[in-house]
Amino acid sequence: xxxxxxxxxxxxxxxxxxxxxxxxxxxxxxxxxxxxxxxxxxxxxxxxxxxxxxxxxxxxxxxxxxxxxxxxxxxxxxxxxxxxxxxxxxxxxxxxxxxxxxxxxxxxxxxxxxxxxxxxxxxx
Amino acid sequence: xxxxxxxxxxxxxxxxxxxxxxxxxxxxxxxxxxxxxxxxxxxxxxxxxxxxxxxxxxxxxxxxxxxxxxxxxxxxxxxxxxxxxxxxxxxxxxxxxxxxxxxxxxxxxxxxxxxxxxxxxxxx
DNA sequence: GGGGGCACTTACCAACTGGTGTGTACCCCA
DNA sequence: TGGGGTACACACCAGTTGGTAAGTGCCCCC
Numbered sequence: 077x078x079x080x081x082x083x084x085x086x087x088x089x090x091x092x093x094x095x096x097x098x099x100x101x102x103x104x105x106x107x108x109x110x111x112x113x114x115x116x117x118x119x120x121x122x123x124x125x126x127x128x129x130x131x132x133x134x135x136x137x138x139x140x141x142x143x144x145x146x147x148x149x150x151x152x153x154x155x156x157x158x159x160x161x162x163x164x165x166x167x168x169x170x171x172x173x174x175x176x177x178x179x180x181x182x183x184x185x186x187x188x189x190x191x192x193x194x195x196x197x198x199x200x
Numbered sequence: 201x202x203x204x205x206x207x208x209x210x211x212x213x214x215x216x217x218x219x220x221x222x223x224x225x226x227x228x229x230x231x232x233x234x235x236x237x238x239x240x241x242x243x244x245x246x247x248x249x250x251x252x253x254x255x256x257x258x259x260x261x262x263x264x265x266x267x268x269x270x271x272x273x274x275x276x277x278x279x280x281x282x283x284x285x286x287x288x289x290x291x292x293x294x295x296x297x298x299x300x301x302x303x304x305x306x307x308x309x310x311x312x313x314x315x316x317x318x319x320x321x322x323x324x
Numbered sequence: 325g326g327g328g329g330c331a332c333t334t335a336c337c338a339a340c341t342g343g344t345g346t347g348t349a350c351c352c353c354a
Numbered sequence: 355t356g357g358g359g360t361a362c363a364c365a366c367c368a369g370t371t372g373g374t375a376a377g378t379g380c381c382c383c384c
Contacts, residue, residue, distance in 0.1 A: 085247070087301030088225040088294055094304075096220050098372070101212040115331055123209070126373060131332060152381050153331045162304070169300035170212055176293035177211030180218075180286070222342070239361055250343055255362060276351050277361045 091169070094140050099125050099133050101170070104159070107143060108167045112158045142166060215293070218264050223249050223257050225294070228283070231267065232291045236282045266290060 084090040095101055099122055106113055106121045113121070119130055134157060137143045142163035148154040159167065208214040219225055223246055230237055230245045237245070243254055258281060261267045266287035272278040283291065 091301030177215030
């Protein structure tokens with residue numbers, strides 16, 4: 077997934093380049109809400125994601141320094157994903173955008189799909 | 201360009217859906233920085249954009265209620281684009297993201313392309 | 325021994341994104 | 355008369371994104 081990877085004209089498109097992708101925002105959200113998640117947990121949390129896309133996005137986000145991937149050398153494979161500092165900062169930066177998006181959904185009479193997440197730190 | 205247009209899982213992906221597109225962030229930035237721009241001004245401001253893509257993005261952003269399109273019934277065609285209230289709010293919401301992106305570029309030793317914009321309200 | 329889970333990988337394919345190139349209708353300037 | 359500008363529309367094409375389906379190796383449970 078080479079995508080653009082620059083050159084960029086301003087910070088906005090540098091940031092957008094990094095979060096663009098059908099599931100990246102959701103992965104960030106999930107990791108932010110729960111702290112640490114395993115692969116299968118993320119898959120279940122993202123309705124409709126294929127395993128291929130999830131690994132692809134996860135790998136790229138790792139490459140971009142947004143998430144940390146910890147592999148346990150156990151017999152049933154176990155991998156834990158968590159946000160790096162940069163990822164957490166990105167999530168903070170994404171918060172106003174999320175607010176805007178929710179306000180927009182509200183005004184258009186559209187509701188978010190599925191049940192609201194049980195834990196939602198900082199009302200992100 | 202039907203894209204997703206929902207259903208969305210959280211505000212983040214609703215917002216990202218609206219700003220995703222190679223030039224949308226830049227258009228928002230340009231309009232934010234200058235207030236009102238004509239088609240050809242935008243084209244010149246976005247190095248490398250094709251006319252097709254610009255109209256396409258502009259149309260969709262208008263449909264999404266982000267920008268306002270004012271057509272003057274003059275003989276050499278004249279169209280002016282400006283941000284709507286929603287577009288301006290989106291831009292505000294995008295600011296922290298832009299900060300994050302610039303910080304990221306700085307840390308990676310990458311500089312933004314081209315000369316910095318002459319006027320830059322709110323250091324966006 | 326069958327079925328399921330874990331965390332992937334690979335191959336193939338359809339859809340969408342974005343680029344190029346052309347045409348339009350009218351104008352101004354030289 | 356030629357060239358350039360304005361604001362597009364249209365057709366065609368390549369590349370990227372994302373989906374589907376299958377396979378992998380090892381485990382546990384019944």
